[in-house]
Structure formats: C-alpha cells, structure tokens
Amino acid sequence: MIQNLVVQSPAKINWFLHITGQRENGYHELQTLFQFISLYDELSFTQTLENTIELTGDTAGVSKTNNLIYKAAEKLIPYKKTELGIQIHCNKQIPMGGGLGGGSSNAATCLLVLNKLWNCGLAQTQLMEIGVSLGADVPVFVNGQTAFAEGIGEFLYDTKQSTQYLLIALPENCHISTQDIFGEENLCRNTAKIDFEQYQFAKTHNDCQPIATSRFPLVAKTLDWLLEYAPSRMTGTGACSFAVFSSKNEALKVQKTAPIGIQTWVVETLQQSPVLKNLNLLLK
Numbered sequence: 001m002i003q004n005l006v007v008q009s010p011a012k013i014n015w016f017l018h019i020t021g022q023r024e025n026g027y028h029e030l031q032t033l034f035q036f037i038s039l040y041d042e043l044s045f046t047q048t049l050e051n052t053i054e055l056t057g058d059t060a061g062v063s064k065t066n067n068l069i070y071k072a073a074e075k076l077i078p079y080k081k082t083e084l085g086i087q088i089h090c091n092k093q094i095p096m097g098g099g100l101g102g103g104s105s106n107a108a109t110c111l112l113v114l115n116k117l118w119n120c121g122l123a124q125t126q127l128m129e130i131g132v133s134l135g136a137d138v139p140v141f142v143n144g145q146t147a148f149a150e151g152i153g154e155f156l157y158d159t160k161q162s163t164q165y166l167l168i169a170l171p172e173n174c175h176i177s178t179q180d181i182f183g184e185e186n187l188c189r190n191t192a193k194i195d196f197e198q199y200q201f202a203k204t205h206n207d208c209q210p211i212a213t214s215r216f217p218l219v220a221k222t223l224d225w226l227l228e229y230a231p232s233r234m235t236g237t238g239a240c241s242f243a244v245f246s247s248k249n250e251a252l253k254v255q256k257t258a259p260i261g262i263q264t265w266v267v268e269t270l271q272q273s274p275v276l277k278n279l280n281l282l283l284k
C-alpha cells in the first residue's frame, strides 16, 4: 500500500491572454501561452483500507465537495480497479484566486496520480477530456508542457521557451473571481488572432488586465511598481502580476523594494511540469 506519496503540483502563468470571441454557452475563446513556474502545492497520497476519499490540509474556505482535488478523484471512480481508498493531504503554497491556476493544477495532479494508483488505465488524452469538465485550465496541467493554447484551453501546441526569472506579486487579501472578470460588460472580446509562430511578449497583452486594474486599484498599484523595473503583466484573470528578469539576483533585488501589503515570490520558469517526472520516479 502506498503511504505518503508526495507530488509537487506547480503553478502556471499566462505570458499573454487574448480573448478572440465568445461561445454560445458564454465561455470565451482565448489565445494564450502557458508556462509552469517553480511555485508548488504539495499533494500527498496515502492508500487506506476503507474505500473512501478523504481530504485534509489547507484549502481553507473550500468545502470538500467543491474542492477540485475531491472532484477530480470522484471523476475517476467509474474507472477504479481497486477496493482501497485514498487519503489526500494538500499543503497549499499557491495563492487561491491569483491567476496561477493552483486549483486546476491540483485537479490535474490528482487525475494523473490516481489513474496510476487506481489502475484506471486511462490515456493522457482521456485524462485531458475529463480534466476540461473540471476547469478550462486542467488539460494544460495534465499535458505538462509549456504550450500555446486556443479554444478555452483544450487545443494545445507544445513549445519551448527560455528559462526566465519572475517576480510574482499579489496585493494581500486580493482574490479575483475568474467568472466575475469574464462577466464584465466592458471586457474586450474581439482581439485579432495571432500566429503563434510570430509570438513576441512585447507585441501581446492580457485582455483581462484593464478590467482587473480598474476594479481592483491594488492590482494597478502593484503593476505600476513592477513596471518601474522590468516588463510586467498580470497573469490569467488576476490578481497576481509578474515581472520578467534574466537573472535571479535582479529579481531578488527588486523584491526587496516591495511596498508594504504586497506579497511576493521569486520563481523560475520551468520547461515541463514536475508531475510526470515525479510520478515515473515514485511509482517505479
């Protein structure tokens, strides 16, 4: 029986986020570039004799049945080929509602790990299909590669990007609901599609940023601070922003100038999610 299988569940950033249309069901068509970063939640899996799903740890404020970890586990019950149960402990480091995709990452990690522990035998593409029913960002975390995305995040084009150092900044107690931003009347929904092969950071933008900065002045203040030092942008629907540096030392230097009330992290961009590598090593 597996005891305390610890897997790192990474955060992501959206280097850019263009909204290119809206579907009849209300969901928005996007173009984006996802990359994983070295900020992780830790999920620890322990098999139990009782055939139940137990959840412990710190996803405060989210009930068990709304927790994306639990929801992901539930989705795999029809494919489960063991009578053992599972206890999942979450040690959360990724801020919730920060545009860093922590919830989606946890869901994907759970799908990938339980697919193995429960001998479900599902292919990665099947896990991605199950994933998108949990959240638009789940497939990219199952895929595990830096990727351009289209649709609502289900069409992925793997790519490679050089390693960069990011200073991530979040105004304290600032949580932005993805649904609220997408519900905003004044959101730009008709950005022209770009050719991913021509992608340049400076020629792209985040369509959610004008809405988030006008509704949350602290996000605007955070970006103003970062922009004094480096190219900077909001990730996803906010509330985190990132500034881009070519060395860790530069990022650390600017981190020291953080205004009071802004939480910061210096991270590195990753080529791949650590989950697939963790899994192969741990479940050998």
Ligand SMILES: C[C@@](CO)(OP(=O)(O)O)[C@H](O)COP(=O)(O)OP(=O)(O)OC[C@H]1O[C@@H](n2ccc(N)nc2=O)[C@H](O)[C@@H]1O
Pocket: 014, 017, 026, 027, 028, 029, 030, 098, 099, 100, 101, 104, 134, 135, 136, 137, 138, 151, 152, 153, 178, 179, 182, 235, 236, 237, 238
């Ligand atoms: C826009 C992104 C970019 O990464 O923002 P972040 O959430 O990471 O900030 C994501 O794709 C978000 O994905 P995710 O957070 O999984 O969203 P979901 O749970 O699927 O959707 C939450 C709500 O946002 C709206 N929604 C979401 C995605 C989308 N492409 N169009 C939408 O209109 C819908 O109203 C939906 O009910």
Ligand SMILES: Nc1ncnc2c1ncn2[C@@H]1O[C@H](COP(=O)(O)OP(=O)(O)O)[C@@H](O)[C@H]1O
Pocket: 059, 062, 066, 067, 068, 069, 095, 096, 097, 098, 099, 100, 101, 102, 103, 104, 105, 106, 176, 178, 236, 238, 239
């Ligand atoms: N395991 C989880 N971790 C984080 N958030 C979760 C989780 N399960 C459900 N949620 C809900 O999903 C929302 C979005 O979380 P998250 O993916 O971390 O942020 P974002 O969508 O801004 O990138 C949270 O505000 C929370 O209500």
